[in-house]
Amino acid sequence: MPLTDKEKEPKDLINQLSVMIKTAQLHHTDNIAVINAIKKFSDILSPIVSEGEAALELVGEFFHLNGSRIRYSMEYVFNYDFLVREFRKNELGSITFTNVLHEDEIKSLLAALISADHSDIPFETLQEAAKNIKNISIGKLRKIAQESDELNRKKIIKRNYFNTVSLVKNISNKISMGEKTNLKKAKRLMEIIADQIVENESLLISMTTLKDYDEYTYYHSVNVCILSLSLGHRLGLSRKVLTELGLSAVLHDIGKIEVPKEILNKPSEFSEEEWRIVRKHPTWGAWAILKIQGINPSSMNAAVSAFEHHLYYDLSGYPKIKGKIILDLFSKIITIADQYDAMTSSRVYSRMPQPPDKALSIMVERSGTQLDPYFLKIFINMIGVYPIGTLVMLDTNELGLVFESSTNPDFIDRPRVIVLVDSTGKNVKYTVDMMEKDDKGNFKRNILKTLDPNQYKINLAEYLL
Numbered sequence: 099m100p101l102t103d104k105e106k107e108p109k110d111l112i113n114q115l116s117v118m119i120k121t122a123q124l125h126h127t128d129n130i131a132v133i134n135a136i137k138k139f140s141d142i143l144s145p146i147v148s149e150g151e152a153a154l155e156l157v158g159e160f161f162h163l164n165g166s167r168i169r170y171s172m173e174y175v176f177n178y179d180f181l182v183r184e185f186r187k188n189e190l191g192s193i194t195f196t197n198v199l200h201e202d203e204i205k206s207l208l209a210a211l212i213s214a215d216h217s218d219i220p221f222e223t224l225q226e227a228a229k230n231i232k233n234i235s236i237g238k239l240r241k242i243a244q245e246s247d248e249l250n251r252k253k254i255i256k257r258n259y260f261n262t263v264s265l266v267k268n269i270s271n272k273i274s275m276g277e278k279t280n281l282k283k284a285k286r287l288m289e290i291i292a293d294q295i296v297e298n299e300s301l302l303i304s305m306t307t308l309k310d311y312d313e314y315t316y317y318h319s320v321n322v323c324i325l326s327l328s329l330g331h332r333l334g335l336s337r338k339v340l341t342e343l344g345l346s347a348v349l350h351d352i353g354k355i356e357v358p359k360e361i362l363n364k365p366s367e368f369s370e371e372e373w374r375i376v377r378k379h380p381t382w383g384a385w386a387i388l389k390i391q392g393i394n395p396s397s398m399n400a401a402v403s404a405f406e407h408h409l410y411y412d413l414s415g416y417p418k419i420k421g422k423i424i425l426d427l428f429s430k431i432i433t434i435a436d437q438y439d440a441m442t443s444s445r446v447y448s449r450m451p452q453p454p455d456k457a458l459s460i461m462v463e464r465s466g467t468q469l470d471p472y473f474l475k476i477f478i479n480m481i482g483v484y485p486i487g488t489l490v491m492l493d494t495n496e497l498g499l500v501f502e503s504s505t506n507p508d509f510i511d512r513p514r515v516i517v518l519v520d521s522t523g524k525n526v527k528y529t530v531d532m533m534e535k536d537d538k539g540n541f542k543r544n545i546l547k548t549l550d551p552n553q554y555k556i557n558l559a560e561y562l563l
């Protein structure tokens with residue numbers, strides 16, 4: 099059957115490469131299932147290679163083809179993640195196809211990959227086995243993080259986080275005083291954060307466990323910005339669009355400057371009259387943005403998502419609008435990030451924040467009504483079954499905090515955990531990977547249940563950062 103144009107997208111190349119490797123792991127390379135998989139792969143690869151070489155590279159969590167990032171598509175998510183794992187396991191950073199391939203050349207590549215799977219020095223084995231394949235060359239995975247690099251990167255990320263908090267504070271103060279403000283610096287910061295998302299998604303997401311009771315709105319705006327950018331990145335938005343998204347996200351609640359402090363900081367429930375005022379912040383926000391920025395593409399984007407961020411996917415939220423509209427892309431993304439951060443933060447007017455996994459399950463109930471179901475799926479995949487910051491009780495009697503979500507899609511319920519209390523009840527601090535197995539091949543630890551970190555008075559940020 100001839101392939102349609104749609105089937106020839108780079109994401110299909112990833113998918114078919116993944117299918118082909120999986121098939122070859124199960125059958126001999128002469129098996130008809132493998133031959134068919136090879137043929138399909140060649141059909142997708144040939145038109146790409148005939149225009150020049152095809153360099154497939156793993157950068158952080160994502161594949162790039164000839165320098166452009168390949169869209170992370172939901173329909174292929176498991177095959178995409180399988181291939182990421184396969185590359186990492188073999189310390190493989192890139193495969194470059196320099197010409198239209200013969201079936202035997204692909205067979206040799208598959209055989210080389212399989213020999214590496216069983217080796218203690220996987221990349222060297224792979225390199226040796228693949229060195230005589232004519233039109234294929236491979237490269238080693240670039241080690242991104244040395245320990246000191248890692249520390250430096252954490253420092254830079256933290257600095258940017260707090261710079262963004264001060265920036266939001268600054269913009270808010272200026273607007274309150276009726277001064278004009280230039281968003282150039284804000285855009286530059288968004289560019290930097292958008293770049294960091296590519297290499298350090300986990301670290302940035304763990305920053306969003308920083309919550310501040312007194313300056314809730316500022317921290318919340320930055321957290322919503324980071325979560326929106328991660329989601330936008332996974333949706334395949336370009337760097338330029340991400341910068342705009344970040345700016346819109348950081349300004350989404352700017353209208354709250356018009357809400358009297360006594361109302362915003364009220365520790366008990368709002369009265370009907372107070373709600374009426376709070377519900378005006380989207381409209382006030384849209385006006386404020388247009389007032390400081392005038393009308394240009396960036397200010398329009400930001401004003402639209404400020405206006406729409408509580409309107410919801412089914413338009414059942416506020417402000418009430420006449421007629422049917424389709425929610426803006428940014429609004430849909432920001433609504434999801436906003437709800438997650440708001441629920442997991444200790445807002446003054448919500449007494450108890452929700453633990454992260456509880457917040458996600460509440461959001462799942464809103465899928466298709468308040469929240470875009472497709473975007474929500476990707477968001478949950480990004481945050482994990484046990485999101486960063488979840489307090490977990492293990493079957494070893496250890497108590498710990500999730501600090502890194504699982505990257506293995508077959509085991510998204512097996513994150514990495516900082517153990518805080520050991521099986522004897524002693525306060526400790528060491529990390530464990532829920533993927534670790536004992537000599538018999540059984541998992542060493544299993545998560546029994548999640549607990550609410552707020553009830554244990556645990557400061558997440560202190561442990562995670």
Ligand SMILES: [Fe+2]
Nearest residue numbers: 350351407408
């Ligand atoms: Fe809001």
Ligand SMILES: [Fe+2]
Nearest residue numbers: 318350351436
């Ligand atoms: Fe918000």
